[in-house]
Amino acid sequence: MKQLTRALALSAGALLCTTNAHAQSKEATGVTVYGLLDVGVETSNNNAVGGGTVTRVSSGGMNTSRFGFRGVEDLGGGLQANFNLEGALSLDTGAGDSALFKRQANVGLQGSFGKVLIGRSFTTVYDFMIGYDPMSYAPYYSWATTGNASNRANGVVNKYGMTTGFDNLVKYAGQAGDFKFGASYGAGEQTTGLADSRKLATAVTWARGPFATTLTWEQINGNVLPATGKRDQARAVHFGLSYAGSGYKLQAAMRAYLQEAARVNTPEVQANLYWAGGSYQATPAITLTSVLYYQDVKNVAPGTDADPAMLVARFRYALSKRTDLYLTGAYARAKHNQRVSLSRDSEGFGDTQHGLMAGMQHRF
DSSP, X not given: OHHXXXXXXXXXXXXXXXXXXXXXXXXXXXXXXXXXXXXXXEEESOOBTTBOXXXXXXXXXXXXXXXXEEEEEEEETTEEEEEEEEEEEETTTTEESSSTTOSEEEXXXXXXXXXXXXXXXXXXXXXXXXXXXXXXXXXXXXXXXXXXXXXXXXXXXXXXXXXXXXXXXXXXXXXXXXXXXXXXEXXXXXXXXXXXXXXXXXXXXXXXXXXXXXEEEEEEEEEEETTTTXXXXXXXXXXXXXXEETTEEEEEEEEEEEEEOSSTTXXXXXXXXXXXEEEEEOSSSEEEEEEEEEEEEESSOTTXXXXXXXXXXXXXXXXXXXXXXXXXXXXXXXXXXOOBOSOSXXXXXXXXXXXXXXXXXXXX
């Protein structure tokens, strides 16, 4: 924690000095300090073998708590340089939730050609699919990025999910008319060839009026296994639809996931995730959201396919433009006495689980 505090102080000091220096110059430059603080009280059952209800303070109910710095410099001729540093926080403990700037650590250029980033960032798939999840990837509760933490494929935990961010990344985003498109490349940095540990993601979106649709693809490589000459490889394809009406929005999407193993006699891991839901602006201050997630698990031993489903509902009340109160409830169920959990991170210990979280979010 001391290291995190020291690093934050140094980062903030350096950025403030940079801001003051550029403010005295004629170049158009801006640095923004921003953040999102989200914490609540959650209670859920089946947190241990044989049951067990737990009530806890948890960080990140609607969104992951975070802090960051972003900046832009006008280089002239429609060209801009930009940077983004962003880290996650656990408000229940005050600790950093990962490496200091694990969410974002990149620089880039933006112009009429689009935008190019290099460093660490969210993938193109993550960027394009968030608009098709009514819960916007909420930690409590959404399975849109990855399935629940109790998912298993032939006895091994597998969340059948997208890869949310790449290290060693080069990312491009562009637009032409009604189409937006992009691609991400994560370098494997292996001496055995460019394909080992390589990560790829691409997406395209079409939007006109109230309608929008998107198609994405990603492939994550392992390293070649000398015994077989093959490498582990995971692929995921997403398809999404949305319609935005007056005071409401409807969204539906699916993910087809396939993981091929380099080892012989190892079955493929397959699952399709489907979800549908929407949000309704009941009043200027009140937003109601609900969504159903369903995972169709494939290629597992007979009688072990959990095929979990989760129903989520959320009440959100805006105290101001920057501060919200919320209440989220969820219920999940699995088949064949398999385990299921509401969370993407914490395992459940029953074939059902229900939870309720009341929290507050402030953005600055």
